[in-house]
Amino acid sequence: MARPFHLGWFLQGSSVQAWGEPWTGAIGRDWMVPELFCDMARALERACFDYILIEDSSYVGESYGGSREIYLRNGLSVPRQDPSVIATLMAAQTKRIGIVPTLSTFAYPPYLLARLVATLDQISSGRIGWNMVTGSSDVAAMNYGLPGMPEHDLRYDMADEYMAAVNGLWDSWEPGAIQADTESGMLVDHTKVHPAPFEGRWYKTRGPLNSGPCPQGRPVIAQAGGSPRGRQFASLHADTIVASVKGTAAMRAYREDVRARAAAQGRDPDSIKVLFLVNPILGDTREEAELRKRQKLARAEAHVPRLLAHFGKTTNIDFSKYDLDTPVDQLDLHTNGHQQSLDDFKRVAGKRSLRQAMMAYRGIPGSVDLLGTPDEVAGQMAEAMEEVGGDGFLMSLPDVSRRAVAEIADGLVPALQARGLTRRAYGHAQFRDNLLEF
Numbered sequence: 001m002a003r004p005f006h007l008g009w010f011l012q013g014s015s016v017q018a019w020g021e022p023w024t025g026a027i028g029r030d031w032m033v034p035e036l037f038c039d040m041a042r043a044l045e046r047a048c049f050d051y052i053l054i055e056d057s058s059y060v061g062e063s064y065g066g067s068r069e070i071y072l073r074n075g076l077s078v079p080r081q082d083p084s085v086i087a088t089l090m091a092a093q094t095k096r097i098g099i100v101p102t103l104s105t106f107a108y109p110p111y112l113l114a115r116l117v118a119t120l121d122q123i124s125s126g127r128i129g130w131n132m133v134t135g136s137s138d139v140a141a142m143n144y145g146l147p148g149m150p151e152h153d154l155r156y157d158m159a160d161e162y163m164a165a166v167n168g169l170w171d172s173w174e175p176g177a178i179q180a181d182t183e184s185g186m187l188v189d190h191t192k193v194h195p196a197p198f199e200g201r202w203y204k205t206r207g208p209l210n211s212g213p214c215p216q217g218r219p220v221i222a223q224a225g226g227s228p229r230g231r232q233f234a235s236l237h238a239d240t241i242v243a244s245v246k247g248t249a250a251m252r253a254y255r256e257d258v259r260a261r262a263a264a265q266g267r268d269p270d271s272i273k274v275l276f277l278v279n280p281i282l283g284d285t286r287e288e289a290e291l292r293k294r295q296k297l298a299r300a301e302a303h304v305p306r307l308l309a310h311f312g313k314t315t316n317i318d319f320s321k322y323d324l325d326t327p328v329d330q331l332d333l334h335t336n337g338h339q340q341s342l343d344d345f346k347r348v349a350g351k352r353s354l355r356q357a358m359m360a361y362r363g364i365p366g367s368v369d370l371l372g373t374p375d376e377v378a379g380q381m382a383e384a385m386e387e388v389g390g391d392g393f394l395m396s397l398p399d400v401s402r403r404a405v406a407e408i409a410d411g412l413v414p415a416l417q418a419r420g421l422t423r424r425a426y427g428h429a430q431f432r433d434n435l436l437e438f
Contacts, residue, residue, distance in 0.1 A: 002420045004438050005385050006392030007049045007413070008275050010242060011037070012400060013056040013102065014080040021299075021399035031079065034086050040405050041090040044097060047409040048423045050273075050435055051098030052090065053131050053222055053242065053394070054083040057313075058107060059140040064309035065320035074303075076310050084116060091124035098431035100129035100222050105158070107135070107144050110165035110198075110205050117219050118170065118211045126215030126430035131222040132237070134159050136337035137316060152336050153229045161200040163237050168196035170218040172208030220431050225258075226340020235261035240273045240435060242394060244341065244367065246348060248387040251276055251367055255389060273391040273435055280370040280377050280395070282407050289371050300362070304355050307362045311345070314338045324355040365396060374415035382421055 012018075019028035027036065041052060060078050061071035071078055083101035091099045101120070103113055113130075121128040134155040135141060138148035150158065177192035196207030224242040225234030234241050235258050245254045259269035281296065283289030300307060308319035315335040322331060328349035335342045349357030368384045370377045381393060397404050416422040427437045 002382055003385075003390070004421055004423060005381075005390060006240075006273055006275060006435065006438075007047070007416075007422055008051045008053060008240070008392065008394040009040075009044055009049060009408075010277055010394040010396040011040075011052055011054050012077075012398060013054050013083055013086075014075070014077055016075050016079060017077065018399040018401060019075050021401070023403040024399065024401045027401075028075070032081075034081070034089055036400070036402065037086055037090055038093045039402060040400070041094050041097060041099070043405050043409040045094045047413040048426060049097055050392070051100050051129060051220075051222075051240070051431065053100040053129070054086055054090075054102055055131070056080065056083045056102035056104075057137070057140060058104065059137055059143050061309065061313035062139060063312040063316055063318050064305070065318065070306065070309045071313070074306050074309075076306065077313065084120065087120060087128070088123065091120065091127060094127075095125075096127070096426040096429070096434070098127050098129050098220060098434070099124060100131050100220065102131040102133055104133050104135045104140070105162045106141060106146065106149070110162055110203050111169060111207070111209075114166040114169035115209055115211045117166075118209060118214045121214040121216055121219050122212065126432075128216075129220035129222050129240070129431060131224075131242075132159070132163075133224070136314065149336060152227065152339060156229045156233045158202045159233060160236075161203050164200065165196075165198045165203045165205045167218060168198050169205060169207050169209050170214055172196040173213035175213075175217075177213060216430055216432050220435060226338065226343075230340065231258055232261055234258060235267070235272065236265050238272060239432065240275060242277065243274050244277045244344065246344060246367060248368060248384050251384070251388045255391070271436065275392045275394040276367040276388070277365065277396040278368060278370055278381075278393045279366040279397055280408070280412060282372070282374055282377060282411055284373065286372050286376065289373070289376075293371055297359070301359060304358055307358050308354070311341070311358065311362060315342050317342075319354070322354055325353045327351050328354055328357045365398070374411045375418075377412055378415040378419055378421060381416065382419060385421075 016031035018024045057077055060068050062068045064070050087099045087101040117130050141149050172194050174192035177189055179186045179189050193208050198205045220239045221237055222240045223234040223238035225231045243254055245251055255274045262269045262272055281289050281293045312319045316337040329351055345361050348361045370380050417424050426434055428434050
């Protein structure tokens with residue numbers, strides 16, 4: 001019997017982002033009310049996904065040519081709504097699936113974040129995660145009154161301190177603190193609620209939280225540590241890790257590195273689920289899937305500047321300065337943003353031109369190529385997981401539509417279930433328990 005693996009969906013934080021793609025309907029007009037995301041949450045719950053992660057950024061891109069035009073014209077990560085509100089609506093429409101909003105440490109004081117996430121965990125009956133990000137854009141930092149982002153590794157030093165503060169706040173309510181005992185007239189046992197004084201170099205809190213306890217004790221922590229410092233952080237704090245590396249050998253090496261780092265810090269490596277980003281291309285036949293891949297690549301090739309602008313938004317690089325036919329290895333590319341993304345891009349690029357490299361890197365994103373009928377793709381996923389060792393996949397489709405969701409939830413997942421690769425029913429009521437089920 002094949003070993004089962006986990007499924008998540010890495011959701012672009014703006015449904016309008018796919019507005020120019022086929023089969024996306026009138027999303028360019030209808031995006032304000034997140035019916036698509038709520039429909040999606042219900043569909044993925046029927047398919048027994050572990051979670052949906054709502055990706056986010058809190059600024060309008062302007063790195064490409066020092067202009068916002070290409071971002072606004074094409075809806076690249078804009079308009080984008082507050083993920084905590086969207087998470088609330090998605091949680092209200094579901095009963096078992098985990099919902100994971102992205103919230104940045106630079107934008108939320110620890111008390112505000114701990115209280116917000118605890119509240120979300122309460123109203124969802126223990127199904128909330130937090131995609132913990134430190135931020136990467138100076139523009140985003142300036143939106144919150146900061147001069148810019150600290151240096152990359154320093155951001156993780158600050159984040160370690162931030163985690164100590166929020167964990168103290170979540171722990172300020174002991175299990176059993178809420179008595180709700182009508183005979184004694186006691187709602188809360190005051191001896192089980194404690195201050196959470198924390199004073200570090202960058203953060204200071206007092207506590208206790210006034211929102212009451214998280215049903216899960218603390219939310220599920222998601223993280224996307226790619227750089228060595230990021231992996232060290234994720235291996236200490238994360239319950240699930242978003243991984244974006246190319247090829248099964250790199251995937252295995254990444255997972256083994258994170259697990260070794262976790263063990264060295266006293267954690268059980270099996271308590272961390274590493275999920276790899278993929279973008280399956282499905283068809284009723286292999287030929288149909290290959291045709292769809294060619295069509296996707298043709299659309300991407302017609303919009304290389306758009307791909308570069310989007311990549312530049314996360315790496316803070318102005319790619320408009322470079323000729324598209326210049327070999328990437330001749331360019332001096334460095335970033336204080338997403339270092340792992342830039343390292344992967346350079347690795348994929350080799351001696352390719354900038355145009356060719358971006359097509360190879362972003363034309364069809366994903367850690368491994370998945371293409372064919374649902375059963376063929378299920379087999380490819382099983383083979384990849386066998387080589388990697390675990391723990392699962394995160395769907396990362398840039399053109400989210402009801403059709404795309406149905407193809408995964410009602411096409412691919414039944415093929416995975418038939419092979420015993422994914423669950424047919426949730427084993428538990430709460431998110432963390434389902435994540436730790438296998």
